[in-house]
Amino acid sequence: MELLTEQQGVQFSGLxxxxxxxxxxxxxxxxxxxxEIASKVHLSSTPTHERIKRMEQQGVILxxxxxxxxxxxxxxxxxxxxxxxxxxxxxxxGQFLGAVVEFKEVIECYNISGDFDFMLKIVxxxxxSFHKFFVNQLSEVPNIGQTKSIFVMDVIKQTHVLV
Numbered sequence: 001m002e003l004l005t006e007q008q009g010v011q012f013s014g015l016x017x018x019x020x021x022x023x024x025x026x027x028x029x030x031x032x033x034x035x036e037i038a039s040k041v042h043l044s045s046t047p048t049h050e051r052i053k054r055m056e057q058q059g060v061i062l063x064x065x066x067x068x069x070x071x072x073x074x075x076x077x078x079x080x081x082x083x084x085x086x087x088x089x090x091x092x093x094g095q096f097l098g099a100v101v102e103f104k105e106v107i108e109c110y111n112i113s114g115d116f117d118f119m120l121k122i123v124x125x126x127x128x129s130f131h132k133f134f135v136n137q138l139s140e141v142p143n144i145g146q147t148k149s150i151f152v153m154d155v156i157k158q159t160h161v162l163v
């Protein structure tokens with residue numbers, strides 16, 4: 001089942017050491033100014049800015065954001081939900097993905113191998129609100145064959161840092 005999408009017209013052209021230094025800084029603190037980044041990687045502002053823009057255009061940098069503590073923003077329930085589909089074809093998968101990306105409760109969705117087809121990371125305000133979401137929204141998506149929900153007891157490590 002081919003579910004990965006390709007960015008149109010964008011060619012990826014490898015990263016060098018300076019690019020990785022810039023990425024490491026941005027992942028740690030995306031609020032750094034171009035001038036601050038340039039100083040730390042020993043470049044002037046213009047080439048630093050050009051490198052950042054190039055990595056944005058190539059899709060290396062997907063977005064900027066803040067990592068939040070879900071409990072402190074009233075999303076104290078986190079659930080890992082494995083989903084398998086009844087039918088495995090492009091149309092069925094597309095319908096499932098079309099529905100899932102619209103659910104605000106689903107903060108991550110992965111196409112996986114193994115006994116299930118997808119893994120969803122779901123956050124909710126309470127067990128009751130998760131149950132309502134599961135019964136009234138997720139389970140109503142056509143073509144779902146089987147689900148398995150795992151409730152996260154505690155977050156030990158949470159990061160977005162790749163390099």
